Amino acid sequence: MPKVAIIGAGLIGRAWAMVFARAGWDVVVWDGVEGVAAKAMELISQGLADLKRHELIDDPDAAAGRVRAAQSFEDAIAGAALVQENTPETLEMKREIFARLDAVAEPNTILASSTSSLVTSLYTENLKGRSRCLVAHPVNPPHLVPIVELCGAPWTSPEVMQSAREIYRSVGQVPIHVKREVDGFVLNRLQTALLAEAFRLVEEDIVTPQDLDETIRNGLGLRWSFMGPFETIELNAPGGIPDYCRRYSPFFRRLANDQPKASVWDEDKTNAVAAAWGPTPDPQKHAAKTRWRDEQLAALAAHKRKMKPFTE
Numbered sequence: 533m534p535k536v537a538i539i540g541a542g543l544i545g546r547a548w549a550m551v552f553a554r555a556g557w558d559v560v561v562w563d564g565v566e567g568v569a570a571k572a573m574e575l576i577s578q579g580l581a582d583l584k585r586h587e588l589i590d591d592p593d594a595a596a597g598r599v600r601a602a603q604s605f606e607d608a609i610a611g612a613a614l615v616q617e618n619t620p621e622t623l624e625m626k627r628e629i630f631a632r633l634d635a636v637a638e639p640n641t642i643l644a645s646s647t648s649s650l651v652t653s654l655y656t657e658n659l660k661g662r663s664r665c666l667v668a669h670p671v672n673p674p675h676l677v678p679i680v681e682l683c684g685a686p687w688t689s690p691e692v693m694q695s696a697r698e699i700y701r702s703v704g705q706v707p708i709h710v711k712r713e714v715d716g717f718v719l720n721r722l723q724t725a726l727l728a729e730a731f732r733l734v735e736e737d738i739v740t741p742q743d744l745d746e747t748i749r750n751g752l753g754l755r756w757s758f759m760g761p762f763e764t765i766e767l768n769a770p771g772g773i774p775d776y777c778r779r780y781s782p783f784f785r786r787l788a789n790d791q792p793k794a795s796v797w798d799e800d801k802t803n804a805v806a807a808a809w810g811p812t813p814d815p816q817k818h819a820a821k822t823r824w825r826d827e828q829l830a831a832l833a834a835h836k837r838k839m840k841p842f843t844e
Contacts (some may be wrong), residue, residue, distance in 0.1 A: 540618030740825035
């Protein structure tokens with residue numbers, strides 16, 4: 533079976549390990565902090581077992597048996613078809629780790645970063661093997677939320693981009709191609725637009741944060757869980773998207789002239805929204821709610837597997 537090297541054994545790294553182990557890959561996990569990769573083995577095994585309850589994996593024990601902690605950085609990289617890097621989100625760290633990866637990895641090994649904010653060209657320009665480097669940005673947690681944004685630098689090989697897309701699709705993810713480097717890629721730009729408006733609506737006392745969440749959870753989110761915004765508006769007018777735009781463009785133009793400003797992220801305003809939301813949960817409650825979230829995502833993933841796609 534092919535081998536993937538997971539560099540960084542935090543939350544995202546462990547989830548990527550589950551993605552590839554579930555798909556039958558050999559997985560080797562390395563972390564720069566001594567002992568972290570070894571401790572991650574138990575958490576990965578538990579996570580794989582949790583997937584079984586929702587029929588998202590056939591044999592969690594066999595999958596867990598395909599995962600091991602690396603004996604060294606070189607051990608992790610040797611023979612890997614793909615490296616999935618998950619180190620801290622700093623430019624200095626990315627430059628350092630990708631220089632090490634490029635020096636050690638075999639020439640045909642694809643080097644992918646899970647970064648959510650740093651485009652590939654910022655830390656690969658001077659690498660000999662820069663053509664095999666790209667961003668493969670997941671959503672937390674990637675073993676339950678399958679989208680992965682693939683974005684290369686101007687010098688990333690088209691063949692590498694295509695191979696990466698085939699790899700992620702083969703392990704059950706849903707890869708999309710971000711055609712050129714842009715700050716925040718696609719998902720975070722969409723999320724930022726919605727969050728900015730959400731913060732403004734709450735800060736201006738138009739709605740409570742709880743009712744705003746209800747609007748997404750029991751409104752937009754229900755449709756968006758199986759249709760995107762373009763498919764949604766296509767069905768909201770008899771003549772599809774052109775008809776929708778003719779009907780509603782005047783309204784959207786008015787709103788476009790009244791977009792939230794960067795000041796919605798000023799500390800006094802975000803503090804006001806946080807206060808309206810309520811107390812910050814203690815670590816125990818935060819962990820419990822995270823487990824609850826993952827359970828709901830697993831149930832939703834299981835449901836979506838059974839959904840019938842629209843056919844002409």
